[in-house]
Amino acid sequence: MYVEQNELKPMVMGCFGLGLSRILMLTVEILSKNNEIRWPVKLAPYTVCIIPPKAGSKEEGASNYVERLFEILCKRDIDVILDDRTDFTIVKDQAP
Incomplete structure (x- = not known):
């Protein structure tokens, strides 16, 4: 609550189009290259x-x-995730 002209009013939260998902999307878009995603250390979901x-x-x-x-x-308390999907590959297929 806040006071405006001696009247108590509720606070309303708004992001004005700059929400968390947009910040994450822009960060990845700016730092990444065509064939890789680069996360800043502070925003990366995992270290490894x-x-x-x-x-x-x-x-x-x-x-x-x-x-x-x-x-x-x-x-060693390193934040790690194991991708257990062995039916996919990260290697781009070579064009004939």
Whole structure:
């Protein structure tokens, strides 16, 4: 509540078009490049994101290290997320 001309009035919150989602969107848009997303450290949802090799790929042999790496980072109180989707890849397909 606030007082205006000796009258008690309720406060109303407004963002005037500059809300949290717009700030996040603009930050990522300004800092990122065409093939990568860059987050400022203060806004990043995680410090580390572990992306395992795609199932059936030649790199799949490294998958046995993924869980171990995740556990080590968690024990060290590092904010980490493990993307457990092995049916996707982050490598862009090469054009013929």
